[in-house]
Amino acid sequence: MLESKSETPMKPESTPPPAAVETSRGIEAIKVNTWFGTKHVLKDISMKIKPREVTAIIGPSGCGKSTFIRCINRMHEVVPGARMEGQILLDGANILELDPVLLRRRVGMVFQKAQPFPTMSIFDNVAAGLRLNGMRNHGQLSSLVEESLKRAALWDEVKDVLDKPGTGLSGGQQQRLCIARALAVSPAILLMDEPCSALDPIATSKIEELILNLKKNYTIVIVTHNMQQAARVSDETAFFLLGDLIEFGNTKQIFTNPRDKRTEDYITGRFG
């Protein structure tokens, strides 16, 4: 059993962050169990997330889907009283044996509500992670910021207002800014916890397009309450219920012919 432990302090580096690591073996969860205090949240979750594919995690509120993805970048353990058992392997390496800071550089995360750093400009928001990693060269920073904003499909909309506050953007733009911020440090994996739940349909469709483009280079795990979104963007879908992984498989199969009655009942809206 591994208790939560304090994070290693960030070390400034003079070299730019490494390019995206090939997640040739993806992510593998082996008998993952988690608790908040005495509450057993995830029960024996074992699943393999394939590299450069989009994996959707669906399930009713409180089923443990967010907890699961927060285990992947070790955010679960920073919650007081939270603990985890079992193993999560990233490219075959146990994440608990990795430096959490380095791990989170490889595993970026985007949250439900876009949270740009409120006092920073659009440019600084994207550059923040790079600067924390020790990058000072303005030319290098500019080109990485531009590249990240382009990858997040936001560049054309903000290229003339890079010095304006990130919080001045629309909700959908702020979410793409957060995606650009996550991409700036060249992660291999992108975790998305309901990235579109606060967005209108047009902004949602832009993020979905972005997800489909990003999967060429990144392994994406998306938690969503929107069944159609899971069906549209993901290659594989996992259905969680009350902390158990009920069914995990090809998205097309899950949405046309689920094997488990509980999956069927959930995705057809009979409960949840």
Place this chain on the structure above:
Amino acid sequence: MERHFDQDLQQLKERILYMGSLAETMIHLAIKALVDRRKDMTKDVFRQEEEVNKLQIEVDERCLQMIALHQPTASDLRFITAAMKINSDLERIADQAINICETTEYLLQEPPLKPLIDVPRMAQIASKMLKDALDSFVNKDENLARSVLVRDDSVDELKDQVFRELLTYMISDPATIKRAIDLILIARNLERIADHATNIAEDVVFVVAGKDIRHHVEAAETTTT
């Protein structure tokens, strides 16, 4: 938990069943008009076809609306897509019944060529196939649906038999050619009805088991795996 959507699905099922019962009656009346030489019976068939045509449009509208408003998934999605296909098959069955009536009206202007045995047998098998396909749809009975598929071959064999027999009439007496061809056309119409019933049964297997068994894909997959 019963959903509002379940009521929509139930209504859709009821409309398809009603359409199916009309199609069955049309086949029955069309063949009865031929065998009993009762031209007056064809009128009912023409009237019912109009109703079937209206139902076809109504069922498609219902399906489209359900897809647009509810974005169905899993068994709901399979049910609705199958309903659209079954809808089309039922309308085609009704068309075949009309074709039989039209040919019958020509035939009834002439004396009977021969006592009809195989054609009514074909009609009986094809009607039962349609009835069982629809029953399997209502009861989600995969085995019953699969039993329909097997019977299609016997209808095909009967059609070949009818053709061979009528060929001998045509060879021996050219005066029988027109009537013989008309009967062959009717046998062909019945064979098509059995094919549509087979399509419906295949759709039922898809709805119930999620397996696509059309064009013997299932058998091919089994042998390759």
